[in-house]
Amino acid sequence: MADPSTAYDDAARERWVLEPGKRPGRTAFQRDRARVLHSAALRRLAGKTQVVVPGESPPDDRQVPRTRLTHSLECGQIGRELGQALGCDADLVEAACLAHDLGHPPFGHTGEEALDEAARACGGFEGNAQSLRLLTRLEPKTFASPGAGAAVRSVGLNLTRAGLDAVLKYPWPRTEGRRAYGVYEDDLDVFAWVRRGAPEGRRSLEAQVMDWSDDVAYSVHDFEDAVYSGRLDLDRLTDPGERAEVLALAASRYILAPEDELDEALARLLGTEFWPKGFDASRRAQAGLKNTTSSLIGRFCLAAEVETRAFHGPVPGGRYAADLLVPREARVECAVLKALTAYYVMGSAELERRRGRQRAIVSDLVAMLAAGAPETLDPALRADHTAARNDAARLRVVVDQVASLTDAAAVALHRALASAG
Template structure:
């Protein structure tokens, strides 16, 4: 077994779980967390949730599940190279998108607008809500009862959420912390003013590496971007030139695949070099030193961050904002808004457990339950439920 760095998360030193449990004889606490996530209903649903292209448009486009698996693979590679805890890293990576609703970020925007009166919707907060409350399968507690380190990695992988004085920062500075995060903070202090462990930080970077590269691949497969257009992006052009120098003229499909391989490798190597340099400069002696560092220790170099920004601008212009994608996502948003309004007005049709139905007398709880129900849908279920409601002939199927 690889010896972990002193600043890594060591399973035997975990803060532990909110609800005490007997140890597992065959797995440490982070391996157990990973397995609970993989066996969850929310994880299985990711197979039919949109990444960029709606799941039924083609067998080869990424779904939210295949994206998650790619993130986990890249994250484990980074963790191994940095002597971090691979199992914790994988658990965080596998859980990072559990809270996404149907139809990708367009679906999130629709639910956020629909739920504005009760604090809006945030997929990261919803991931926390799923693993701490909604995945209700265990007899002794709600949620999955994950370790402190997995929970803080899920909720803080993009950095601290508040200042030392408790003021929301970054994207929460104007709207405040999402309700789900504030609610759970009353149950357990996840130290929202500190950095995530390095395992959480590299899971976030693995997410960036995965989606930036697979969105090029999927955009090319869909016919939204050509090789000639890709050459407008300096980093991509450099990788295409490397492939041509080695293999000469190639058909576009293998050319793009070879380019993508090199892009992923370049980003991984950049993260490793930059993170090692930052670790060497900061010399953290423990996971606590990682948490209290003034900035994340795992980062891209400035040059790579600028190259990724160029790539993102290209993808927004040519893929995410392509008229076909915009049309489909506009339609999808209308579906989600109507579903939310319908189930908020007809909570009995969500077929919830009797104990949860009894708790919906409060308006906020009823609206929150409708948001949870719609957010948990797959694309396929949402489309079918919408058609049934529109027809007036059928109710939503039990979940």
């Protein structure tokens, strides 16, 4: 069988730590995908919030809402097909899609904001930077042989250079004026290795495909969950005031666009033949909603594929051979879908009260774990804490612990530590 990764050079397939020969017939990127798929970090995403907190659907709600795990799997399917259509290695793109949310903490973006505040003394917290840290340090798979005077070090899953580069949504460290970043100061050595030979600040095509697939997956699937749950009643969009509030939210949170452009995007969506109407949760209505989901994914992915091919040629190729081009109309429609879910699902007073409790849990956990460390930490992290060179490095290990927790584990650990104290 021909190796589909032959379009990628040896540097793209290189690993941080050289490994002995593996079973023939498998490509380097197939191994990357398998390592992410079989990781404990990926399994933990089943217990981390996407929109609805896992296990907190009403007792009579037959819906099983998406988690970070199901989102990652769906993102992987979308990215695999879009990347393959553009000449990228399909396994490489899927591996990046599966791995892109591994570093996210409990309680979704609420947890991320609270952990960033609690981690100020060690440089802050960012889910994307945590993903790189997890892939290259925290997830146990491979260890580096000790060099002269150096200690044995975990190198995480030891993915290929191209595999790690494809996860880098923000290929730069924390800098003034940039809210998002992809690497902590502690991990700059492996980051420099990953980015060797890459244009500064430019994302690989695989990373761009992963990023758009992420946008498509969560905007479309969260919209589907919101409609199915009954929280999003699309008939309410006939109210001009409510519609204006949704569009204002889209402009303030998701995309810089004037109201008339956003209104036109919503009108296009409402005018499609597949838009759900009168959803009553019957089997026929559920099938119609599934058709909406499939059609929206196809609409957004095909728009990017056609635009990219029109500019770069029929099969652009991987890494830095091309950039993914997404038409403005598709990006605005995607932002409107995000705003619909945010307005009708995430904007309730009850959810805001819950987010307040979640922020307190995360802040308390960092303080309580730090006060009792290393004994309060997981066994896998105690040696890191003991070896840490200063207070900032020790706090980073505590942050690693909190970031790894599922929503339920964070609540349970908080309860246990508070009771013990």
